[in-house]
Amino acid sequence: MRRPRLLRLAPLLLAGACGPTSPSPSPSPSISPTPDACASAPSAYAKAITDWWIPACSLAQNIYDDPTKALGPADAAGSGPRDYTGFVSLGFGGHVTVDLGGCISDLPGPDLRVYQAVSNEPVSVYVSLSPEGPFTLIEARKACGHRIDRVKGYCDVDLASGGVTRARYVRVEDGELYPCPGDTVSEGADLDAVQALGVSTAGLSDPLR
Ligand SMILES: [Ca+2]
Numbered sequence: 001m002r003r004p005r006l007l008r009l010a011p012l013l014l015a016g017a018c019g020p021t022s023p024s025p026s027p028s029p030s031i032s033p034t035p036d037a038c039a040s041a042p043s044a045y046a047k048a049i050t051d052w053w054i055p056a057c058s059l060a061q062n063i064y065d066d067p068t069k070a071l072g073p074a075d076a077a078g079s080g081p082r083d084y085t086g087f088v089s090l091g092f093g094g095h096v097t098v099d100l101g102g103c104i105s106d107l108p109g110p111d112l113r114v115y116q117a118v119s120n121e122p123v124s125v126y127v128s129l130s131p132e133g134p135f136t137l138i139e140a141r142k143a144c145g146h147r148i149d150r151v152k153g154y155c156d157v158d159l160a161s162g163g164v165t166r167a168r169y170v171r172v173e174d175g176e177l178y179p180c181p182g183d184t185v186s187e188g189a190d191l192d193a194v195q196a197l198g199v200s201t202a203g204l205s206d207p208l209r
């Protein structure tokens, strides 16, 4: 513990040695050893993929393998089995982890909406303040598919279910556990989008970045 403390003091000592004619630097936020995951405001929808994993068996079967389909507002559409658009099939126990771009806080009621397309396949949801985790489970194998239209569906989850007060990274994991290889080209839950419910969508004419 002693060495890091001395290192943090070093810039202050150097600044003091510069003499009165040197412009005094404003306090630097870089004194903190780790960036603040909550420094920026969150987006209403997932804005980046930080991690994903789909088992090789499912990747060999599935034709909806692009994790970036989970970014932005829900847009799943088309018709099955081969002409859907807008989602990623997670495969047997696979997952996609998204970055909201800033932290959300636990508010009364649900805090996240997971858009899961086509049917009512279950999902597990984990959250973290770091892309490397640790991730906290807030929903386990929740049936997910309140219908919006013939393809789009969703379910809501609450940070409080996992005892979490703040989160930035959201991992959505397949909870269907459809055996692989199966008889489908969309094994596992079909992830369309992740929405932070407490964040206004009013500015969405501005792109999500
Ligand atoms: Ca809540």
Ligand SMILES: [Ca+2]
Pocket (backbone or CB within 6 Å): 069, 070, 071, 072, 073, 074, 075, 076, 086, 087, 191, 192, 193
């Ligand atoms: Ca989508």
